Amino acid sequence: MAFSKQQIAARAAREIAPGSIVNLGIGLPTLVADHIPEGNDVWLQSENGILGMGPFPYEGDEDPRLINAGKQTVTIVPGGSTFDSATSFSMIRGGHVDLAILGAMQVAQNGDLANWAIPGGKTLGIGGAMDLAAGARRILVLTSHVTKDGEAKLVKECSFPLTAARVVQRIITDLAVIDVTPEGFRLVELAPGVELDQVRAGMDAELLS
């Protein structure tokens, strides 16, 4: 069976403590917003200058000068604020963001994260990825367990350029929830109907269980 993208997002939402500040990366992490319970005092930070980011606007309310870090039109919730990028990255780099939920190309068993460039591939850029990975208090990665070509993304050592070293604490894939521990990857839970062997087969590193 495995987790669908929405199920990964829903599972990730359970990682968010009530009363915390969360930054959601571009792509899969963006979906998490829809799964955060209301009234939980969870505040979404967007590095382009929003604290208290709300859902996409209703048709006709969209404002090209109110966007998220993915450059999509968004809204601001009551109690939200806007600010300049220096303030925004003070929040991120100063350790004020409790949790960053990021995508990944590779995660190594020591917590190294690679999510910005493929050697020889088209470089999209760094954006806020390195700041978030180095600055947020906790890093949660959401990713498909393997690449489209079936290559492992959870590896002994990253072969792609790093975003930050030894930062990832937990990974949620379509197959499993896995922690990075001092001893390496450790299984936290399997997606429904998924076997441990299947999870291990898609990894290029040991998995403790």
Add this chain to the structure above:
Amino acid sequence: MAFSKQQIAARAAREIAPGSIVNLGIGLPTLVADHIPEGNDVWLQSENGILGMGPFPYEGDEDPRLINAGKQTVTIVPGGSTFDSATSFSMIRGGHVDLAILGAMQVAQNGDLANWAIPGGKTLGIGGAMDLAAGARRILVLTSHVTKDGEAKLVKECSFPLTAARVVQRIITDLAVIDVTPEGFRLVELAPGVELDQVRAGMDAELLS
């Protein structure tokens, strides 16, 4: 005759270019504000967080939460703004203040400024003095030519703790206007009725003329 305090202030006001940002130190420099012509686009910066500081308030309009760096009640002119101290000292330390007019205990012939502490005396503190002296584009000093006890304030070398090294460009005393040049102190002009010998007698350094 010599300059009165108000005449020193008036002479100092002539040093202020139209369209410039000026910070006035505590004491004698504060008097300069009254001598700046209207409509000159001169903006007074106060390091506690005002750009566009206005005169003292009319009686009954004073607000204890609107003060200058001397902790006196002030006003804000139209177009003025308030901000936090980090922004304020970005202005000062980032070289955005065109002119700081400061008091002095001693000025050395190489431009060293001492204006915050007397050895063995009561230390009032540094406040913004070192930032202003190091950060403003031009430093003008207003001071009595000698101390109350007749000691020279314009000296070969400061014996008092420095505020900043090699920063003073011009000095206006009750006796003369004097520049700091690579060759040392140089007379710019004498106060009305003052003789050159009188100026030199009150200095502990050479005066070129």
Add this chain to the structure above:
Amino acid sequence: MSEPAVQEGRHRRKVRESVAAALEGLGDGARVMVGGFGLCGNAEALIRGVLEAGVKDLTLISNNSGNLEKGLAAWLKADIVRRVICTYVGNNEDLHRKMADHSIEVEIIPQGTFVERMRAAGAGIPAFYTPTGVGTVVAEGKEHRDFDGVTNILEHALSADFALIRAHQVDPFGNVRFWRTARNFSPAMATAAHTTVVEADELVPLGAFDPDDVHLPGIFVHRVVEVREHEDPFEYRRVRPRPDAEGGA
């Protein structure tokens, strides 16, 4: 299957019903930042509350330490401060006496360096270079380094356990608006402290502020208490006579 981390974060239920509750955990030996330029922008009730809590051996990080027997002067009188990091002593006779008899340790630093060190702590910058203080006692013992021909010294981030902040208005998330020059060091302090406590003249509902006009976002604030009455003393009340019957500032 272990449970995900769901312990409660620090951004829930920030509003406290009393000053004492807002100061919970501020104990002996704490490093405490207190906002205000002189008496302007002091968190008056929180300052009194610390005194009433009976804590001692505090490190006080504040631009000044009270004046005219008001504000932080009470902390010095009560001997609850072991160390002061400030920029200006002025006419604070208590502090002068304690400095002279070495009953208190005082570090006086340039005001721009003071606020930049706090801002650095809040922004994740452990150290930075500045030309302010070069050639003065402030530079003694510090690393010197030239950039583009200008000599600089290395200064380190300055953080604290608590920041006590006075706001004009605050909402339940801790978004703050200040009034005029009462803002001063408070925003930088709020970012640099582990626990930031805001004393506000008025608690307003969530959504009361335009998002573009929040002076200090709630991410930097952890506790909020409404205190409607403040003395707001004049330190140096200066006025000028009105030119005639009407007119205004």
Add this chain to the structure above:
Amino acid sequence: MSEPAVQEGRHRRKVRESVAAALEGLGDGARVMVGGFGLCGNAEALIRGVLEAGVKDLTLISNNSGNLEKGLAAWLKADIVRRVICTYVGNNEDLHRKMADHSIEVEIIPQGTFVERMRAAGAGIPAFYTPTGVGTVVAEGKEHRDFDGVTNILEHALSADFALIRAHQVDPFGNVRFWRTARNFSPAMATAAHTTVVEADELVPLGAFDPDDVHLPGIFVHRVVEVREHEDPFEYRRVRPRPDAEGGA
């Protein structure tokens, strides 16, 4: 008796009647900061004005370099940029092609470091330490130093000849208010550039802003031009259907 220094300062008569006048002095080889996060908060008329001025060999310092053939994409198309300092290339095909054939030099840096370097330039800080980028290509060749057990790298201030800034409102002194997330890098850029040019939707009279609500004080602004019409393109227009006839965002 010599005359005192009375040459005119830079804070007089800032309002310009045309974009061309506002860009005077921006010549070949200039280092130019351009505000905006993607197309959001671009100074559209100033960007066009630079193109029309026929300058070349620019160093462009901007988070992005245009997209969807809009914004700064025109500068790349016209080959007037020799070097780009940015954080994100994204789907900008022009830039990808020029990077691949080495016809343009591109330095990609982390966004927080990007804005902090500009903020440092504006605040008189020549260099600072940060952990961002440690262990990555960003750290290659840079000084490493541990503070409190954390490894940091040394980053330097980033300044420019010109900053081109989009404001919502501006007054004749150059005080600026931004709109929502169009603020982004513009305040830091304004402090870091020798000449900051503001393109505003609306020029308002002096005194129109409450002093507490100026986003960027005029000390950081040198020229102002009012441009009432802006395209403000949607980069990724995302909406959701209204639940029923009424309701609002």
